[in-house]
Amino acid sequence: xxxxxxxxxxxxxxxxxxxxxxxxxxxxxxxxxxxxxxxxxxxxxxxxxxxxxxxxxxxxxxxxxxxxxxxxxxxxxxxxxxxxxxxxxxxxxxxxxxxxxxxxxxxxxxxxxxxxxxxxxxxxxxxxxxxxxxxxxxxxxxxxxxxxxxxxxxxxxxxxxxxxxxxxxxxxxxxxxxxxxxxxxxxxxxxxxxxxxxxxxxxxxxxxxxxxxxxxxxxxxxxxxxxxxxxxxxxxxxxxxxxxxxxxxxxxxxxxxxxxxxxxxxxxxxxxxxxxxxxxxxxxxxxxxxxxxxxxxxxxxxxxxxxxxxxxxxxxxxxxxxxxxxxxxxxxxxxxxxxxxxxxxxxxxxxxxxxxxxxxxxxxxxxxxxxxxxxxxxxxxxxxxxxxxxxxxxxxxxxxxxxxxxxxxxxxxxxxxxxxxxxxxxxxxxxxxxxxxxxxxxxxxxxxxxxxxxxxxxxxxxxxxxxxxxxxxxxxxxxxxxxxxxxxxxxxxxxxxxxxxxxxxxxxxxxxxxxxxxxxxxxxxxxxxxxxx
Amino acid sequence: xxxxxxxxxxxxxxxxxxxxxxxxxxxxxxxxxxxxxxxxxxxxxxxxxxxxxxxxxxxxxxxxxxxxxxxxxxxxxxxxxxxxxxxxxxxxxxxxxxxxxxxxxxxxxxxxxxxxxxxxxxxxxxxxxxxxxxxxxxxxxxxxxxxxxxxxxxxxxxxxxxxxxxxxxxxxxxxxxxxxxxxxxxxxxxxxxxxxxxxxxxxxxxxxxxxxxxxxxxxxxxxxxxxxxxxxxxxxxxxxxxxxxxxxxxxxxxxxxxxxxxxxxxxxxxxxxxxxxxxxxxxxxxxxxxxxxxxxxxxxxxx
Numbered sequence: 001x002x003x004x005x006x007x008x009x010x011x012x013x014x015x016x017x018x019x020x021x022x023x024x025x026x027x028x029x030x031x032x033x034x035x036x037x038x039x040x041x042x043x044x045x046x047x048x049x050x051x052x053x054x055x056x057x058x059x060x061x062x063x064x065x066x067x068x069x070x071x072x073x074x075x076x077x078x079x080x081x082x083x084x085x086x087x088x089x090x091x092x093x094x095x096x097x098x099x100x101x102x103x104x105x106x107x108x109x110x111x112x113x114x115x116x117x118x119x120x121x122x123x124x125x126x127x128x129x130x131x132x133x134x135x136x137x138x139x140x141x142x143x144x145x146x147x148x149x150x151x152x153x154x155x156x157x158x159x160x161x162x163x164x165x166x167x168x169x170x171x172x173x174x175x176x177x178x179x180x181x182x183x184x185x186x187x188x189x190x191x192x193x194x195x196x197x198x199x200x201x202x203x204x205x206x207x208x209x210x211x212x213x214x215x216x217x218x219x220x221x222x223x224x225x226x227x228x229x230x231x232x233x234x235x236x237x238x239x240x241x242x243x244x245x246x247x248x249x250x251x252x253x254x255x256x257x258x259x260x261x262x263x264x265x266x267x268x269x270x271x272x273x274x275x276x277x278x279x280x281x282x283x284x285x286x287x288x289x290x291x292x293x294x295x296x297x298x299x300x301x302x303x304x305x306x307x308x309x310x311x312x313x314x315x316x317x318x319x320x321x322x323x324x325x326x327x328x329x330x331x332x333x334x335x336x337x338x339x340x341x342x343x344x345x346x347x348x349x350x351x352x353x354x355x356x357x358x359x360x361x362x363x364x365x366x367x368x369x370x371x372x373x374x375x376x377x378x379x380x381x382x383x384x385x386x387x388x389x390x391x392x393x394x395x396x397x398x399x400x401x402x403x404x405x406x407x408x409x410x411x412x413x414x415x416x417x418x419x420x421x422x423x424x425x426x427x428x429x430x431x432x433x434x435x436x437x438x439x440x441x442x443x444x445x446x447x448x449x450x451x452x453x454x455x456x457x458x459x460x461x462x463x464x465x466x467x468x469x470x471x472x473x474x475x476x477x478x479x480x481x482x483x484x485x486x487x488x489x490x491x492x493x494x495x496x497x498x499x500x501x502x503x504x505x506x507x508x509x510x511x512x513x514x515x516x517x518x519x520x521x522x523x524x525x526x527x528x529x530x531x532x533x
Numbered sequence: 534x535x536x537x538x539x540x541x542x543x544x545x546x547x548x549x550x551x552x553x554x555x556x557x558x559x560x561x562x563x564x565x566x567x568x569x570x571x572x573x574x575x576x577x578x579x580x581x582x583x584x585x586x587x588x589x590x591x592x593x594x595x596x597x598x599x600x601x602x603x604x605x606x607x608x609x610x611x612x613x614x615x616x617x618x619x620x621x622x623x624x625x626x627x628x629x630x631x632x633x634x635x636x637x638x639x640x641x642x643x644x645x646x647x648x649x650x651x652x653x654x655x656x657x658x659x660x661x662x663x664x665x666x667x668x669x670x671x672x673x674x675x676x677x678x679x680x681x682x683x684x685x686x687x688x689x690x691x692x693x694x695x696x697x698x699x700x701x702x703x704x705x706x707x708x709x710x711x712x713x714x715x716x717x718x719x720x721x722x723x724x725x726x727x728x729x730x731x732x733x734x735x736x737x738x739x740x741x742x743x744x745x746x747x748x749x750x751x752x753x754x755x756x757x758x759x760x761x762x763x764x765x766x767x768x769x770x771x772x773x774x775x776x777x778x779x780x781x782x783x784x785x786x787x788x789x790x791x792x793x794x795x796x797x798x799x800x801x802x803x804x805x806x807x808x809x810x811x812x813x814x815x816x817x818x819x820x821x822x823x824x825x826x827x828x829x830x831x832x833x834x835x836x
Contacts, residue, residue, distance in 0.1 A: 018690075048792075057663060181790075193656075194636045217593035357635065357658040364586065364654040364794075371792035379786040383779055423726060426795055427786055430730070430802075434737075440779075441741065444772045466748070473689055474740035475700075480681040481733030487727060488674030493726040495695075500730070 006525065008517045017405060021410025033150050046188075047339045047421035049492045050369050052362035053188035054196065055416050058352045060181045062130055062150035065350035069149055070141050074099045077120060077139075100138045109135035109292045115146060134395035145272050153349040161200055163183065163345035168199055168338075176528030182355070193359050195334065196290075202352045203307050204258030204342035208293070210252040215252045228253045232303070234310035236330055249310055251303050258292050258347075261286025263323075265343035267336045270328075276336035277328040280343060287323025295319035306339075308313040329455045358491070372425035379429045380406070391443055392532035397518045398439035401510040405435045408506045409499065418502070421495025434478075438511030447533055456531055460519050468512060541767045545814060546759050552815035553673055553688045563711025570714055576721030577623065577657060579671070581664035583607075584689065585622045585638060586655035589646070590612050592618055598647065605641035615793055617656070619724060634658055641703035670757065671725040678729055682736050689741055693824035696740045701809075701817035705735045709801055716800070723798040731805030737771055738813040748820065766820055770814070777810045 025031060026043040048055050074090075082289060089102040103109040108131075116123060122145045126138045141149070158177055164171045165187070174186040177370075190196050215226045223232060230253050233246045238448055263283040266278050282290050294302070294316050303313040304327055309327045331339070384402065387395035413420060446463035454462065479501060488496035522528040567573060577584050580614045587598075595612050601663055602622060610624040626634075635656055642651055657669075679699055687695035713724065745765035753761065784806060788799040 024636050060653070080799075136534055196638070197635075354658075355660040356663040357656065359635070359653075359656040361650065361652060361654045363588075367793055368794055371790060374794075375787045375790040378790060382782055382786065384783070385635065386779065416697040422794055423798060423807060425725060426798065429783050429787055430780065433783040436779045437776040440772050444775075448768070455687040458730045469742040470741050473744055474737040477682050477685055477736040477740050478733040483727050484674045484681065485729040488670050489726065490722070493722050494728050500733070518733070530614070
């Protein structure tokens with residue numbers, strides 16, 4: 001290392017100043033403008049447990065994305081077979097997602113095989129048998145393709161959720177993937193958690209379907225749902241009673257248009273009642289489709305279905321050109337604006353579950369900061385006093401190193417944008433306790449060497465040299481544990497691991513490098529022969 | 534000031550047998566307590582479930598809170614005081630999807646107590662899937678930290694030192710678990726963090742003594758290892774106690790003033806620190822000797 005005391009002192013001072021510069025924004029909020037232009041302005045980042053907020057772990061049900069792809073592809077295949085006049089019967093067992101085609105003879109099965117091979121590379125036959133002259137073929141999505149779909153579903157969900165959160169207007173949200181199918185969402189400072197959750201967790205699949213008016217709804221409700229139709233419910237809230245009513249509707253199963261065809265969505269207030277509704281605008285293709293659909297189905301009812309629930313089912317009065325439509329329903333202003341957000345951001349490719357939720361209110365966070373800081377300050381002062389009492393001057397030198405240790409630890413945290421959590425504050429306090437250790441080791445060594453009758457100069461030299469390896473080995477093993485803690489931890493625990501790790505590294509610097517400068521200065525420049533230790 | 538004079542001559546190695554017996558007895562009590570309590574008292578992080586911290590404006594009887602929770606279908610919720618007018622409610626329920634749960638809680642509380650009479654300070658919902666994941670991750674983290682330390686100490690010192698260190702670490706973790714179970718504390722993520730920290734601290738202490746043993750055995754090749762160990766433990770005794778004392782002091786302050794959120798965390802650390810000092814002095818080093826007598830081939834000392 002550097003021999004010259006001056007150079008070493010200069011290095012120390014530069015490092016301390018750098019820490020101060022990084023720390024300054026956290027200490028005071030009115031920095032001069034010139035500072036804001038050239039120097040760091042980031043405050044120490046507080047974890048959710050300190051500043052309040054919500055932590056969510058979502059699971060993308062990516063298998064559902066594969067299922068719906070299969071459903072869509074099979075539907076397409078069905079139409080294709082009909083077009084090509086292949087005779088078949090489709091046994092759909094939607095419950096097990098099992099699609100089995102039945103063919104009356106070998107010829108039609110061969111035709112089917114050909115079409116499947118040429119046009120549907122993603123599909124694969126799972127079982128294929130001939131019995132009593134009939135062919136039975138079950139289909140599924142190829143494993144490789146299914147894996148791709150799942151991966152894409154997670155990626156797309158991540159993107160969609162990010163869009164929604166951005167539009168919701170939360171500062172510094174964190175949305176990161178975890179593992180194969182999970183997404184972590186962190187929303188600092190959020191107040192209306194229920195609203196945020198419904199905004200994030202909603203699939204927001206918008207579908208336009210015709211109301212089936214040919215068949216009887218009553219029959220369908222009894223369990224005889226006609227083929228190709230589905231029963232869906234329209235939910236309405238009565239303004240006066242605040243009660244929700246659900247009206248069943250029989251819908252044509254075919255989806256005419258989905259939210260993919262949207263270009264934009266915004267909240268508007270209707271002139272007559274002052275009620276908010278969401279006005280949507282289709283993209284070019286969507287507008288053409290909508291124009292055609294409305295033109296072909298005048299006087300029929302078109303249901304607007306969101307996540308399986310009918311929002312409204314107005315009668316088409318006339319062909320609608322221009323690609324504009326409205327979604328009405330008894331919305332509150334918030335509901336309407338959230339709906340507009342999710343429609344703009346798009347639907348999730350698969351439903352998501354909330355696996356884990358942790359919400360901390362801002363007042364608890366404030367309490368934690370106060371108590372944690374308070375406890376750390378008391379602990380720090382106790383240790384500083386103890387060191388001076390026990391080691392006198394040498395203790396004072398160690399104390400200087402300790403204070404510097406705190407400064408550097410916080411400075412490094414600010415510089416690396418590490419997150420401070422409540423266990424992290426405990427970690428800082430513990431670091432104080434640990435940092436003393438290096439100095440205790442050195443000082444005890446020096447004492448021993450002095451007992452052996454060495455001169456102060458030799459004792460200090462030997463003390464530092466011998467203690468160094470010990471300090472190094474013992475701290476590295478502690479680091480090993482801290483690193484596993486980091487790998488294991490989430491949120492608050494991770495914050496603890498971070499402060500502990502930084503604390504260990506910094507304490508080695510201050511306890512070994514910095515205190516040595518002071519000792520050397522006393523011995524060489526001041527010619528001190530005796531020291532209180 | 535010196536608490537401990539440099540010249541102590543305590544025969545730690547001879548005390549090893551009784552020390553091991555004491556430790557085994559304590560751990561046996563711990564196992565008994567675990568059986569008595571029907572396994573560790575897993576918090577929602579591992580078992581899955583819901584934790585709700587509520588602060589009321591005024592004193593609210595527990596019965597009323599329990600009734601409110603029962604009305605929303607949370608059977609068998611545990612209600613625990615957590616400071617003035619503040620309670621923690623735990624239920625095993627989490628549901629596969631946490632979307633609805635919190636709004637249900639809010640609805641029931643506001644019908645029972647009125648809006649504004651309470652404040653939801655913290656809500657944690659952990660689904661069973663995440664709970665299982667976290668359990669696995671926690672066990673792996675502890676296990677691999679042992680392996681990591683075993684390897685590092687094995688490389689820097691000798692393998693039998695590493696074994697001694699690991700035995701001491703396992704000891705510390707077991708003792709801490711014993712006390713957590715005796716006081717019926719909950720095992721959550723913070724406790725795992727505490728256990729890993731204890732591992733880090735305890736090995737730190739142990740390494741300092743090992744380092745001294747290594748140094749002394751280089752200096753006095755003729756001296757039997759037993760004497761070297763005794764000398765080394767004695768020589769480092771003041772440092773061991775001093776450092777542990779400062780850490781312990783910090784922990785005490787955190788325990789009393791750090792707030793209830795990290796109360797159990799500091800409790801575990803307090804126990805672990807004591808266990809750590811104890812194992813460092815009485816267990817880790819004598820074990821090295823034990824491995825030496827078992828395996829006399831290990832006699833050659835590193836130069």
